[in-house]
Amino acid sequence: MKYAYYPGCASHSTARDMHESCLAVAKALGIDLQEIKGWTCCGASAAHQTDRILAAALPAANLLLAKEMNLDMVVNCAACYSRSKNTNYDVVNSPAVRKKVKNALGQDYDGSVAVRHFVEVLSHDLGPAKLKKAVKQPLNGLKVASYYGCYLLRPPEVTGFDNPENPTLLENLVEAIGGEALEWPGKVECCGGALNLTRTDITVARSAAIIEIAKAAGAECIVTACPMCQTSLDLRQLDMVKTTGKTYNMPVLYITQLIGLSLGIPPKELGINRLMVPPKAVLQALNL
Amino acid sequence: MTIRIKKRSTGKNLRTEVEKRAEVDLATCYQCKKCSIGCPVSGLVASPPAEIIRRLQLGAGDELLQTDLVWTCLSCETCYARCPNEINFAGIIDAMRAIALEKGVARPAGNSPLFNRRFLDTVKSYGRAYDLQMIVGYKLGTGKLMDDVEKFPTMLKKGKMAILPPSGADKSKVKRIFNAAKSKGKSR
Numbered sequence: 010m011k012y013a014y015y016p017g018c019a020s021h022s023t024a025r026d027m028h029e030s031c032l033a034v035a036k037a038l039g040i041d042l043q044e045i046k047g048w049t050c051c052g053a054s055a056a057h058q059t060d061r062i063l064a065a066a067l068p069a070a071n072l073l074l075a076k077e078m079n080l081d082m083v084v085n086c087a088a089c090y091s092r093s094k095n096t097n098y099d100v101v102n103s104p105a106v107r108k109k110v111k112n113a114l115g116q117d118y119d120g121s122v123a124v125r126h127f128v129e130v131l132s133h134d135l136g137p138a139k140l141k142k143a144v145k146q147p148l149n150g151l152k153v154a155s156y157y158g159c160y161l162l163r164p165p166e167v168t169g170f171d172n173p174e175n176p177t178l179l180e181n182l183v184e185a186i187g188g189e190a191l192e193w194p195g196k197v198e199c200c201g202g203a204l205n206l207t208r209t210d211i212t213v214a215r216s217a218a219i220i221e222i223a224k225a226a227g228a229e230c231i232v233t234a235c236p237m238c239q240t241s242l243d244l245r246q247l248d249m250v251k252t253t254g255k256t257y258n259m260p261v262l263y264i265t266q267l268i269g270l271s272l273g274i275p276p277k278e279l280g281i282n283r284l285m286v287p288p289k290a291v292l293q294a295l296n297l
Numbered sequence: 298m299t300i301r302i303k304k305r306s307t308g309k310n311l312r313t314e315v316e317k318r319a320e321v322d323l324a325t326c327y328q329c330k331k332c333s334i335g336c337p338v339s340g341l342v343a344s345p346p347a348e349i350i351r352r353l354q355l356g357a358g359d360e361l362l363q364t365d366l367v368w369t370c371l372s373c374e375t376c377y378a379r380c381p382n383e384i385n386f387a388g389i390i391d392a393m394r395a396i397a398l399e400k401g402v403a404r405p406a407g408n409s410p411l412f413n414r415r416f417l418d419t420v421k422s423y424g425r426a427y428d429l430q431m432i433v434g435y436k437l438g439t440g441k442l443m444d445d446v447e448k449f450p451t452m453l454k455k456g457k458m459a460i461l462p463p464s465g466a467d468k469s470k471v472k473r474i475f476n477a478a479k480s481k482g483k484s485r
């Protein structure tokens with residue numbers, strides 16, 4: 010299992026824990042992630058809100074680098090994943106976009122590089138059964154709410170990640186490492202992350218509603234695979250007390266962090282200390 | 298409800314331009330309103346998604362570019378995922394954003410275009426996003442410098458915010474892309 014790895018800008022800033030835990034888990038499971046040299050920003054929401062060609066050309070630059078490596082591109086950030094998948098879809102389906110992207114890059118990109126989220130690699134290429142065998146410290150029935158958000162799932166014909174209304178990839182991974190994957194109705198809701206700085210009130214309200222749903226389902230923690238969702242649900246808990254009057258203390262971990270703990274990787278190597286809400290319940294369940 | 302649109306508006310042009318840019322056919326919308334029902338901000342905006350489509354169908358003009366959903370839309374794409382006729386409403390919003398920016402009539406809640414410009418400025422300079430510069434630039438521009446300031450020490454301590462700008466990106470390639478796209482993302 011060898012892939013071209015695209016870390017994304019957040020991996021060196023607000024989502025270092027996402028990046029650290031991804032690399033640690035990959036190493037422990039024998040998944041070879043080759044970082045793309047000279048990778049550049051995917052443009053994120055700022056590019057697609059501004060200009061369609063900019064939004065397609067920025068990810069295409071990285072996809073062309075992965076193509077030269079002759080490997081599938083693995084992304085652990087759901088937003089970068091979405092932008093890269095959208096680029097593939099756009100250049101394949103719109104000859105006009107492909108032509109303009111070629112003009113911007115000085116090189117044609119045909120949309121042929123497969124873009125995989127690290128969760129897809131764990132789910133399909135490795136598989137939950139092999140993951141289960143590698144577990145050293147099962148979660149002892151920890152109640153986990155698996156939260157998907159938007160970028161992985163929608164639009165389904167672009168991402169092809171899982172069933173857009175009732176995805177189960179994260180739940181299958183949670184069960185494999187000994188957790189109890191909760192049935193809960195909040196898993197495909199939007200956290201409001203796109204307006205995190207511009208309309209913080211909306212992000213706080215959306216994210217508080219999601220935590221309420223998870224809490225009502227009995228969740229001891231939430232897992233996510235998106236740095237925007239993680240930031241909204243974790244960091245913004247500090248603001249929720251002002252609007253809801255409640256202190257939730259709900260740990261929000263990257264799925265790779267939870268998997269890493271179950272593989273016996275030291276919490277520090279997984280960036281657990283970087284979480285804003287300390288995951289006490291999680292560490293207790295694992296006797297850490 | 299009754300929908301009123303301005304008389305003698307330039308609506309035909311707006312609908313045509315939106316359809317062209319977003320590659321959608323608005324004639325296929327039969328107002329089932331699944332988009333509006335699934336939209337997380339429907340209850341917060343003047344006109345929810347299905348109504349925006351109806352207004353475009355009826356020939357609304359450039360005044361529609363100033364409707365609040367244009368910048369309150371979270372791009373969650375629930376509308377598109379649930380549309381029985383596969384109308385990409387999130388794409389319609391992106392097209393309306395681009396047209397509003399070009400015409401200089403954007404009326405953004407929370408000033409998303411400023412946020413986007415500050416974000417893309419850092420991408421243009423370093424080849425990758427530089428959160429610290431982007432956030433300070435945005436907050437200076439909006440005069441909300443003190444918002445979230447209390448979280449900053451903890452974020453720095455936990456390594457959740459890089460202090461130094463990113464390095465290692467192929468900057469010349471990114472510059473080439475920005476020049477070619479003639480982006481509206483540049484500072485104005």
